[in-house]
Amino acid sequence: MFPGPWLISEPVSRKSPQFQVPARPAAPTGLRRRGRRSRVGAGLAVLVTGLVLAGCNSPTFGASHGTDVQGQDIAKLYSGMFITGLIVAVIVWALIGWCVFAYRRKGRSIIPKQFQEHIPLEITYTVIPLVIVIVIFVFTVITENEVDAVTSHPAVTVDVTAYQWGWIFHYENSKGVTLQTQGAVRALPAKRGYTASVYPQLVIPEHQPTKIVLRSDDVVHEFYVHAFNFGRFAQPGVRNVFEFTPTKTGVYPGQCTEYCGLYHSEMLFSVRVVTPTQYHHWLSYQEHHLNQIPKHYPLTQL
Amino acid sequence: MTTLAARTEDLLGPPESEHGPSGLLKWLTSTDHKVIGKSYTITAFIFFLIAGAMAIVIRTQLAAPDNNIVSQHVYNELFTMHGSVMLYLFAGPFAFGGLANFIVPLQIGAPDMAFPRLNALSYWLYLSGGTIMLLGFLTTSGAADFGWVAYAPLSNSINTPGAGPNMWIVALVLTGFSAIFTGVNLCATIFYLRAPGLTMFRMPIFTWNMLVTGILILIAFPVLTAALVMLWCDRNIGTHIFSVAGGGVPVLWQNLFWFFGHPEVYILALPYFGVVTDVLAVFSRKPVFGYKGMIFATISIAALSTSVWAHHMFTTGTVLLPFFSIMSYLIAVPTGIKFFNWIGTMWRGSITFNTPMLFAVGFLVVFLFGGVTGIFLASPPVDFAMHDTYFVVAHFHEVLFGTVVFGGFSGLTYWYPKYTGRMLNDTLGKISFWLMFVGFWVTFMPQYLLGEEGMPRRIAEYLPHNNWTILNRISTVGAYMLFLSVFVMCVNFLEAWRRPVPAGDNPWDAHTLEWATSSPPPHHNFYWIPPIRSERPVWDHNHPDHTTLYEHRPRPGGRDLVGAQAGRSAASDPRSGFGGTAAHTGAEAESPGDDGESGGWE
Numbered sequence: 001m002f003p004g005p006w007l008i009s010e011p012v013s014r015k016s017p018q019f020q021v022p023a024r025p026a027a028p029t030g031l032r033r034r035g036r037r038s039r040v041g042a043g044l045a046v047l048v049t050g051l052v053l054a055g056c057n058s059p060t061f062g063a064s065h066g067t068d069v070q071g072q073d074i075a076k077l078y079s080g081m082f083i084t085g086l087i088v089a090v091i092v093w094a095l096i097g098w099c100v101f102a103y104r105r106k107g108r109s110i111i112p113k114q115f116q117e118h119i120p121l122e123i124t125y126t127v128i129p130l131v132i133v134i135v136i137f138v139f140t141v142i143t144e145n146e147v148d149a150v151t152s153h154p155a156v157t158v159d160v161t162a163y164q165w166g167w168i169f170h171y172e173n174s175k176g177v178t179l180q181t182q183g184a185v186r187a188l189p190a191k192r193g194y195t196a197s198v199y200p201q202l203v204i205p206e207h208q209p210t211k212i213v214l215r216s217d218d219v220v221h222e223f224y225v226h227a228f229n230f231g232r233f234a235q236p237g238v239r240n241v242f243e244f245t246p247t248k249t250g251v252y253p254g255q256c257t258e259y260c261g262l263y264h265s266e267m268l269f270s271v272r273v274v275t276p277t278q279y280h281h282w283l284s285y286q287e288h289h290l291n292q293i294p295k296h297y298p299l300t301q302l
Numbered sequence: 303m304t305t306l307a308a309r310t311e312d313l314l315g316p317p318e319s320e321h322g323p324s325g326l327l328k329w330l331t332s333t334d335h336k337v338i339g340k341s342y343t344i345t346a347f348i349f350f351l352i353a354g355a356m357a358i359v360i361r362t363q364l365a366a367p368d369n370n371i372v373s374q375h376v377y378n379e380l381f382t383m384h385g386s387v388m389l390y391l392f393a394g395p396f397a398f399g400g401l402a403n404f405i406v407p408l409q410i411g412a413p414d415m416a417f418p419r420l421n422a423l424s425y426w427l428y429l430s431g432g433t434i435m436l437l438g439f440l441t442t443s444g445a446a447d448f449g450w451v452a453y454a455p456l457s458n459s460i461n462t463p464g465a466g467p468n469m470w471i472v473a474l475v476l477t478g479f480s481a482i483f484t485g486v487n488l489c490a491t492i493f494y495l496r497a498p499g500l501t502m503f504r505m506p507i508f509t510w511n512m513l514v515t516g517i518l519i520l521i522a523f524p525v526l527t528a529a530l531v532m533l534w535c536d537r538n539i540g541t542h543i544f545s546v547a548g549g550g551v552p553v554l555w556q557n558l559f560w561f562f563g564h565p566e567v568y569i570l571a572l573p574y575f576g577v578v579t580d581v582l583a584v585f586s587r588k589p590v591f592g593y594k595g596m597i598f599a600t601i602s603i604a605a606l607s608t609s610v611w612a613h614h615m616f617t618t619g620t621v622l623l624p625f626f627s628i629m630s631y632l633i634a635v636p637t638g639i640k641f642f643n644w645i646g647t648m649w650r651g652s653i654t655f656n657t658p659m660l661f662a663v664g665f666l667v668v669f670l671f672g673g674v675t676g677i678f679l680a681s682p683p684v685d686f687a688m689h690d691t692y693f694v695v696a697h698f699h700e701v702l703f704g705t706v707v708f709g710g711f712s713g714l715t716y717w718y719p720k721y722t723g724r725m726l727n728d729t730l731g732k733i734s735f736w737l738m739f740v741g742f743w744v745t746f747m748p749q750y751l752l753g754e755e756g757m758p759r760r761i762a763e764y765l766p767h768n769n770w771t772i773l774n775r776i777s778t779v780g781a782y783m784l785f786l787s788v789f790v791m792c793v794n795f796l797e798a799w800r801r802p803v804p805a806g807d808n809p810w811d812a813h814t815l816e817w818a819t820s821s822p823p824p825h826h827n828f829y830w831i832p833p834i835r836s837e838r839p840v841w842d843h844n845h846p847d848h849t850t851l852y853e854h855r856p857r858p859g860g861r862d863l864v865g866a867q868a869g870r871s872a873a874s875d876p877r878s879g880f881g882g883t884a885a886h887t888g889a890e891a892e893s894p895g896d897d898g899e900s901g902g903w904e
């Protein structure tokens with residue numbers, strides 16, 4: 001909705017068979033037998049509409065569509081939940097609105113009928129939300145397993161260490177390529193940005209899984225890349241492993257999002273996704289220029 | 303029934319002083335639940351104003367990129383103290399210390415809380431704890447600045463040295479004990495001091511919710527207090543419970559904290575759910591729809607809330623995601639039941655929109671959206687994308703502001719006549735409501751969008767080319783509207799204080815026992831109590847032809863039958879004659895209009 005300069009405006013591919021297929025068997029046939037067919041049916045219609053719409057064109061209502069495989073899965077789940085949630089919310093808002101406008105006291109004071117319960121109705125509006133959340137839960141688990149899956153032989157493995165207030169990106173299986181936040185983060189005044197030379201840039205190849213091994217030296221931080229729809233805590237004493245498979249070249253901002261002390265808001269970095277060929281060029285360039293500052297690859301030479 | 307404060311002169315005159323001291327000494331030494339309840343309410347409201355002022359500074363800082371209204375350090379102190387004061391010192395104590403203290407004994411027909419002196423101790427612990435927390439600003443290193451969640455190891459003495467954080471910890475231990483004592487008091491009062499005939503399933507929903515809240519306090523607060531003691535030891539006497547270097551486990555803090563923290567959310571929310579339920583029923587002139595369903599929903603929310611804490615920790619990579627995800631989702635079911643019951647309560651009612659009702663309906667509208675976005679965040683993958691962004695900030699502000707401020711203002715304006723014997727100005731109340739309702743959306747909807755665009759929470763500044771400026775500016779304008787709304791409400795209180803309008807005993811034609819006594823209630827609350835045959839004794843008494851008592855039976859009778867029924871139910875109640883004996887001495891003299899019926903007291 002309000003794309004930042006780094007967001008890719010081109011729509012992403014939307015084939016997600018695993019997202020659409022399970023929607024159909026979710027219809028609880030057992031419930032239909034109980035006779036509240038229309039209400040249960042309405043609830044399911046809401047749900048299925050939401051999820052199918054989500055599968056079709058994934059409006060994310062301002063959130064990132066994801067520029068990696070995992071992020072796209074999350075965007076689809078978010079989209080489906082948002083549509084479902086919005087439909088439910090609109091229905092409930094409409095009921096509240098109806099009460100407010102239809103039953104406001106008009107003229108003289110009368111005492112309305114004092115009814116207090118309606119057991120079948122109450123059971124219905126217990127069961128419908130239950131069905132909705134169970135179906136949502138199924139999709140959640142499917143997406144969660146995809147997002148958290150780690151391949152056994154990733155193309156690139158990067159050890160990421162967070163500290164107050166910066167990042168160290170160490171490339172495993174390279175000759176010691178390490179990128180790090182340079183100097184005092186406050187050194188650059190107004191003109192600084194994610195790509196300023198003080199902030200490290202994580203360079204990773206397109207269409208290949210990159211494994212991140214995340215740690216912290218001191219307090220809790222969070223490694224967050226908005227374009228990838230992903231954040232994970234960096235904690236002392238905990239080793240977190242996850243993967244990105246980028247689908248689109250470009251530069252994406254990243255930032256620490258877990259509050260970590262005085263200069264928390266300065267803990268920036270960026271991710272640059274390049275083609276595999278460019279990546280290997282970059283890596284060998286870095287290996288031949290170790291211990292030189294700054295370690296950014298001259299972008300014009302790509 | 304006489305009205306104690308029927309005339310303006312009564313309200314302006316000196317308080318009735320047949321019992322003990324008056325004036326300042328009365329406020330300092332009283333163990334009367336009404337005095338303590340008022341003290342709690344006023345103190346909590348002052349904390350609300352202080353924390354709200356901090357929020358205004360925070361929003362002003364964020365109105366422009368690279369802003370320097372306050373330094374990073376001060377900003378960090380401000381959002382830490384804003385969260386701490388709002389959650390620990392305002393939202394909870396306002397409900398279980400203020401409203402519940404004043405209202406629960408009245409709603410169950412009791413003369414006081416079960417342990418009046420413990421009640422006074424609770425208040426003084428709370429006041430001293432709150433003061434200590436704020437005094438942290440006066441130390442050389444400033445107040446605590448590790449966020450209201452105080453994640454270890456950021457909260458240790460190396461990363462956050464100084465006296466301010468220690469004062470924060472001690473303050474929370476004190477207010478924690480205060481909350482625990484209040485929880486004990488509430489449970490004991492509700493279990494043992496109910497008036498004869500007032501069975502558990504005849505209690506008003508507000509009292510029910512306060513009982514469940516009291517139990518949740520007893521589950522959650524001791525864990526927080528224990529964790530704080532551990533943290534204090536880590537900081538001051540060299541233990542290593544939360545430090546990796548000494549063999550400790552930092553993530554233990556998060557587990558302990560959120561084991562408190564999530565039930566705490568419901569400790570904050572359930573009382574206001576109760577307020578809104580009562581208000582909706584009274585202003586729709588109908589009983590609560592699905593009364594028992596409402597109670598079971600409350601109980602299930604409380605039960606589920608103890609097993610969802612790790613949904614705050616999805617991104618730590620150390621918790622079992624599906625379990626905490628499904629438990630969190632399931633909370634949507636009882637919450638949904640509540641929503642439909644609230645709608646059912648209004649359905650085909652005769653609704654008047656006085657200020658309390660406006661705030662209650664406003665609560666429904668805003669809390670719904672906060673609840674829906676909460677379901678998104680209960681999904682671990684979505685949480686990976688949104689955790690620690692402004693989406694979360696918007697979500698929990700919508701939930702907490704929606705319940706605590708809309709629900710709280712609803713309760714405050716609803717019970718204000720009972721507190722003081724005076725009416726608030728309805729026009730000012732409505733202006734305040736609309737400012738708050740519009741300001742609320744203007745403040746928090748942009749924050750959802752900011753979160754979706756990836757703006758992290760708790761950052762003192764952002765870059766100009768993030769394109770976050772315009773949304774932040776809108777949000778800041780909304781915050782000023784909220785400030786204005788609260789200001790109008792304060793003017794309303796001031797007006798009621800300077801130019802009182804007598805309220806009478808039952809200005810809203812309400813349902814529950816607190817409206818059977820005078821406004822404000824006398825010492826030990828009741829001279830007379832109506833027979834209790836449903837959860838709406840005052841309504842049944844005032845509208846004997848419109849009760850829910852005989853709906854499914856033929857109705858032969860008038861009031862004789864009603865009286866006989868009352869006598870029988872009181873006689874068959876094993877609790878008959880137990881509780882509140884001091885309150886009904888001389889009851890006979892004060893019970894006109896009921897043909898000498900003793901109202902089930904004897």
